[in-house]
Amino acid sequence: MIDTLSFVTVYPEVILLAMACVIALFDLAVKDSGRTPTYVLTLFTLAVVAWLQADAASAGHTVYAFDSMVVSDPMGNWLKCFAALALMVTLVYGRAYAATRDMLRGGELFTLSLFALLGMFVMISGNNFLVIYMGIELLTLSSYAMVALRRDHVVATEAAMKYFVLGALASGFLLYGMSMLYGATGSLNMQEVLKAISSGQVQHQVLVFGLVFIVAGLAFKFGVVPFHMWIPDVYQGAPTVVTLMVGGAPKLAAFAVMIRLLVEGMLPLALDWQQMLTVLAVGSLAIGNLAAIAQTNLKRMLAFSTISHMGFVLIGMLAGVVNGDAQGAGNGYSSSMFYVVSYVLTTLASFGIILLLSRDGFESEEIADLAGLNQRSPLYAGVMALCMFSLAGIPPMVGFYAKLAVLQALVAPGDAWHISLAVFAVLMSLIGAFYYLRVVKVMYFDAPKITDKLAAPMDVRAVLSLNGALLLAIGLLPGGLMALCNGAIAQMLAH
Amino acid sequence: MGLLSLAIWTPVLFGVVLLALGRDDQAQVVRWIALIGALVSLLVTVPLYTQFDTSTAAMQFTELSPWIERFHVNYHLGVDGISLWFVLLTAFINVVVVIAGWEVITSRVNQYMGAFLILSGLMIGVFCALDGMLFYVFFEATLIPMYLIIGVWGGPNKIYAAFKFFLYTLLGSLLMLIALIYLYLTSGGSFDLVTWHKMPLSAEVQTYLFFAFLAAFAVKVPMWPVHTWLPDVHVEAPTGGSAVLAAIMLKLGAYGFLRFSLPITPDASHEWAGLMIGLSLAAVIYVGLVTMVQKDMKKLVAYSSVAHMGFVTLGFFIFNSLGVAGGIVQMISHGFVSAAMFLCIGVLYDRVHSREIATYGGVVNTMPKFAAYAMLFSMANCGLPGTAGFVGEWMVILGAVQVNFWIGVAAASALIFGAAYTLWMVKRVYLGPITNEKVKLLKDINAREFLFLGMLAVAVLYLGLYPKPFTDVMDVSVTELLRHVAQSKMH
Numbered sequence: 001m002i003d004t005l006s007f008v009t010v011y012p013e014v015i016l017l018a019m020a021c022v023i024a025l026f027d028l029a030v031k032d033s034g035r036t037p038t039y040v041l042t043l044f045t046l047a048v049v050a051w052l053q054a055d056a057a058s059a060g061h062t063v064y065a066f067d068s069m070v071v072s073d074p075m076g077n078w079l080k081c082f083a084a085l086a087l088m089v090t091l092v093y094g095r096a097y098a099a100t101r102d103m104l105r106g107g108e109l110f111t112l113s114l115f116a117l118l119g120m121f122v123m124i125s126g127n128n129f130l131v132i133y134m135g136i137e138l139l140t141l142s143s144y145a146m147v148a149l150r151r152d153h154v155v156a157t158e159a160a161m162k163y164f165v166l167g168a169l170a171s172g173f174l175l176y177g178m179s180m181l182y183g184a185t186g187s188l189n190m191q192e193v194l195k196a197i198s199s200g201q202v203q204h205q206v207l208v209f210g211l212v213f214i215v216a217g218l219a220f221k222f223g224v225v226p227f228h229m230w231i232p233d234v235y236q237g238a239p240t241v242v243t244l245m246v247g248g249a250p251k252l253a254a255f256a257v258m259i260r261l262l263v264e265g266m267l268p269l270a271l272d273w274q275q276m277l278t279v280l281a282v283g284s285l286a287i288g289n290l291a292a293i294a295q296t297n298l299k300r301m302l303a304f305s306t307i308s309h310m311g312f313v314l315i316g317m318l319a320g321v322v323n324g325d326a327q328g329a330g331n332g333y334s335s336s337m338f339y340v341v342s343y344v345l346t347t348l349a350s351f352g353i354i355l356l357l358s359r360d361g362f363e364s365e366e367i368a369d370l371a372g373l374n375q376r377s378p379l380y381a382g383v384m385a386l387c388m389f390s391l392a393g394i395p396p397m398v399g400f401y402a403k404l405a406v407l408q409a410l411v412a413p414g415d416a417w418h419i420s421l422a423v424f425a426v427l428m429s430l431i432g433a434f435y436y437l438r439v440v441k442v443m444y445f446d447a448p449k450i451t452d453k454l455a456a457p458m459d460v461r462a463v464l465s466l467n468g469a470l471l472l473a474i475g476l477l478p479g480g481l482m483a484l485c486n487g488a489i490a491q492m493l494a495h
Numbered sequence: 496m497g498l499l500s501l502a503i504w505t506p507v508l509f510g511v512v513l514l515a516l517g518r519d520d521q522a523q524v525v526r527w528i529a530l531i532g533a534l535v536s537l538l539v540t541v542p543l544y545t546q547f548d549t550s551t552a553a554m555q556f557t558e559l560s561p562w563i564e565r566f567h568v569n570y571h572l573g574v575d576g577i578s579l580w581f582v583l584l585t586a587f588i589n590v591v592v593v594i595a596g597w598e599v600i601t602s603r604v605n606q607y608m609g610a611f612l613i614l615s616g617l618m619i620g621v622f623c624a625l626d627g628m629l630f631y632v633f634f635e636a637t638l639i640p641m642y643l644i645i646g647v648w649g650g651p652n653k654i655y656a657a658f659k660f661f662l663y664t665l666l667g668s669l670l671m672l673i674a675l676i677y678l679y680l681t682s683g684g685s686f687d688l689v690t691w692h693k694m695p696l697s698a699e700v701q702t703y704l705f706f707a708f709l710a711a712f713a714v715k716v717p718m719w720p721v722h723t724w725l726p727d728v729h730v731e732a733p734t735g736g737s738a739v740l741a742a743i744m745l746k747l748g749a750y751g752f753l754r755f756s757l758p759i760t761p762d763a764s765h766e767w768a769g770l771m772i773g774l775s776l777a778a779v780i781y782v783g784l785v786t787m788v789q790k791d792m793k794k795l796v797a798y799s800s801v802a803h804m805g806f807v808t809l810g811f812f813i814f815n816s817l818g819v820a821g822g823i824v825q826m827i828s829h830g831f832v833s834a835a836m837f838l839c840i841g842v843l844y845d846r847v848h849s850r851e852i853a854t855y856g857g858v859v860n861t862m863p864k865f866a867a868y869a870m871l872f873s874m875a876n877c878g879l880p881g882t883a884g885f886v887g888e889w890m891v892i893l894g895a896v897q898v899n900f901w902i903g904v905a906a907a908s909a910l911i912f913g914a915a916y917t918l919w920m921v922k923r924v925y926l927g928p929i930t931n932e933k934v935k936l937l938k939d940i941n942a943r944e945f946l947f948l949g950m951l952a953v954a955v956l957y958l959g960l961y962p963k964p965f966t967d968v969m970d971v972s973v974t975e976l977l978r979h980v981a982q983s984k985m986h
Contacts (some may be wrong), residue, residue: 374647378606382514389639394665395632401563404628404676408566411676419673426669433665437642437658445646445654482565 006065009072013121018380019045020114027107035104039095040367042110046088053081061359061431064127064321064494071127072495075259075337075488079252083120086249086344087113092463093240093352100359101239103149114244118144120253129178129188132257136174136221139253140167140412143246147238159237166220166230174217190265197268208272214261215276221254222310225283240358243299244351245304248344255313255340259333259492277314283294284311285428292435298354300366301435305391307433313339314405315425319409319418328412332411334489335405338413338482342474349467350387356456356464367439372448380454381443383468391469393429398471401478497558498543499572502582503620506536506589506631510612526597529608533593536615537586540768547579549967552975554625562629569685570818571626576972577753577823578840580965581746584830588742589615592735594947595838599734600648601844607648611735614640618743622750627686629674634720634747635668641744643735648733650857656731663724667714674707678759692758695984707761715748718780718808722801729797730850734841737793741800741833746826749807753976757811761980764812771812778805778904783912787919796836796922799876802909803829810891813898814980818971821890824965828883830959835872836952842944847933853925854928861937866925868948873921875955877914
């Protein structure tokens with residue numbers, strides 16, 4: 001039964017869908033090669049949607065709609081708000097880059113990115129296996145197209161192909177796992193599945209069998225070891241603006257899906273999925289950090305660093321349930337949420353710098369291309385240094401508090417196993433510090449190879465400075481964002 | 496805003512302003528603003544001394560407000576007799592360093608001065624923090640400006656040195672981070688140091704925590720055998736960087752022992768005191784011998800820093816008031832003396848661009864004023880009575896003899912090594928006939944150099960001749976610390 005009230009719950013999504021179509025048509029009339037009217041309209045749409053989500057989030061209601069197919073709760077609303085903002089920032093950073101590479105023709109980039117965002121929204125709101133699956137497909141199909149947007153570019157096409165094949169495989173995994181669970185529990189709805197699992201009537205083997213496939217599918221979307229193979233190639237091969245679209249906001253949606261599926265749907269199976277996530281997290285921390293050391297390509301290095309950071313996000317999920325007791329759940333999951341949000345914030349700024357340096361047909365992809373950036377522009381070098389120190393987890397940058405929150409949740413059970421895992425994570429982040437420091441070294445200690453001044457439009461300059469300042473500001477006063485994540489997760493768990 | 500907040504944030508604010516607005520073509524303006532910033536930062540610390548109540552061991556000038564409520568982290572500041580002098584010392588050395596870098600640094604002056612001002616604020620923060628997490632944030636944040644100082648303005652092998660510095664110290668402090676989180680959880684959700692001091696802990700837990708703290712602080716001090724980063728870093732760091740590193744940054748580690756290891760894990764500290772004394776004596780004797788064969792002046796002073804810091808840790812782990820107070824006095828005096836030694840080397844290096852002892856000889860003939868200063872600081876470095884170097888070492892040796900005669904003897908042997916390597920360097924660099932053209936062309940120090948060396952010379956003599964103001968301040972706090980450490984926490 002679909003009533004009008006249900007539409008009220010999803011009207012940001014409706015607006016987004018409508019505007020994506022409008023913008024596709026509107027762009028036909030735009031002659032400007034920089035696509036300024038389309039760009040402004042897209043940003044305006046995103047701003048409205050972000051504002052609507054923030055508004056819904058601060059209202060703090062949990063509403064189920066469309067016969068419990070979708071849910072609107074503060075966690076989802078905040079994540080959607082951040083995703084919309086992240087996409088806005090991505091477009092601001094990436095417009096000039098895309099324009100010089102003839103990627104704006106036809107305005108597909110704007111339309112596709114809006115559809116990708118819609119996909120994320122659906123993923124985040126999904127309270128039903130199929131709705132979540134649809135959201136994932138909408139996001140990934142738009143992403144495949146965006147990666148391949150430079151169709152005459154060999155590397156990008158290869159990346160798109162690889163992404164598509166592996167992505168399809170992962171979607172298959174996910175769908176197969178969902179079908180197993182549907183078969184076992186007789187429902188696609190999260191709460192129903194949870195009820196069926198809690199009842200203890202369902203055979204455990206079948207559940208775990210389905211769970212394995214679901215975790216594998218999720219692991220692919222997150223890009224954690226051993227399902228990480230696509231990440232470096234896609235990050236490196238895709239046009240940088242698309243890399244940011246793939247590597248930024250979607251992590252927020254992937255986190256939401258993980259929470260919806262594993263926590264809201266399958267919390268009684270926590271012991272099983274925690275074991276799987278432990279393996280994934282340990283592998284990601286080790287391989288991500290070690291492989292990143294060997295990279296000379298900055299985008300590829302950041303790709304491996306992403307893998308390790310996603311390992312940290314998973315670590316926050318490990319501590320929630322201990323010996324069947326969900327005491328520390330809110331603590332653990334909210335630390336993961338904080339980690340994801342701060343990670344996305346940092347990624348935006350670091351790719352913003354890469355986009356900024358990549359002007360005029362020159363791809364600034366090598367770490368060496370940053371040489372002497374401090375002499376060319378102290379501001380941008382400063383922002384990039386903030387990013388690197390934040391990713392390395394050095395206080396007072398926001399990345400430190402993210403690591404602190406996750407480690408704190410991990411140590412909370414107090415047993416030797418969790419503490420040794422924390423020590424391992426800490427040692428891996430020491431390795432991480434090495435390659436982030438190397439970027440700082442190149443920017444500050446090496447002499448510049450190119451000496452021309454960097455000119456950026458006002459909007460990029462302003463947003464980039466703000467983004468860098470936020471890394472430090474949230475680092476100095478992390479309480480607000482932490483409380484926000486905590487409240488959102490607490491409410492999610494209460495329902 | 497309280498006095499301690501002022502002491503922390505005044506230099507940081509000036510530093511940020513310099514970073515944001517300073518430009519290379521206005522280097523002179525930048526220098527003056529930096530100097531004003533450093534002087535103002537020093538001035539705001541003066542009331543801390545004049546209003547300090549020496550009759551109580553309680554924390555003074557405390558400030559407490561919630562910072563990260565989710566983790567019950569508080570912005571909690573305060574000083575007692577142990578930390579007060581380090582706040583003043585940091586602000587003082589900062590002024591000296593700004594003056595010392597005046598003409599020497601010509602590229603990116605605003606970033607250089609900004610980094611030092613910010614660094615000084617952060618280090619004061621370490622000494623004032625009464626919240627474990629706040630301490631850690633300050634402790635770690637100091638790595639960033641120091642890394643940049645070494646890497647941007649350092650010598651030929653600066654990149655290796657900068658990485659070694661950063662990663663070595665980060666490794667230690669990350670283990671401490673786990674310990675802090677563990678303490679937070681076992682104390683029922685508090686990062687408050689005073690709570691941690693009172694919290695009972697089992698022997699096993701104390702041992703783990705003790706070694707986690709040791710990892711962080713031993714690297715920072717640095718204690719033998721994890722001292723190897725220090726000579727490499729000192730050699731490559733710019734003069735100002737070396738001075739701050741030796742004068743203040745090493746003290747962060749030693750201070751950590753007093754604030755964390757001893758009061759939080761007193762039983763483990765007693766249990767492992769033998770190990771700590773052994774490592775300290777190894778630093779004093781073995782590193783003292785290593786110092787003797789150095790050919791590079793900076794390396795020589797760096798190794799002698801390790802030996803001197805060995806006295807500090809020795810003093811802490813013999814658990815009597817002479818030892819602990821002596822260790823603290825030694826920290827302060829080493830702050831003045833090591834900074835002065837590195838700045839002297841800097842004066843020579845700016846003129847000749849060599850740190851090799853063999854390059855020099857007979858400097859006293861061309862630079863008499865400078866040689867007089869250098870002689871004074873060298874005497875202080877080998878612990879001549881009447882200079883700052885004597886007081887702390889003497890107290891520690893006395894304290895050691897009280898505990899065990901042979902420990903005292905071993906520690907006292909350092910005075911001989913110290914005299915040997917320092918005097919031998921003085922002989923080869925300053926005395927004797929002029930050996931080469933470069934030394935013949937040397938010009939004596941100018942007014943600026945005279946000024947900053949003079950400031951340090953006054954401090955060195957004052958502490959040496961009349962240490963009472965220093966020991967009076969710390970007396971009650973040290974007694975209280977020892978009383979606390981003597982009580983077992985295993986119940």
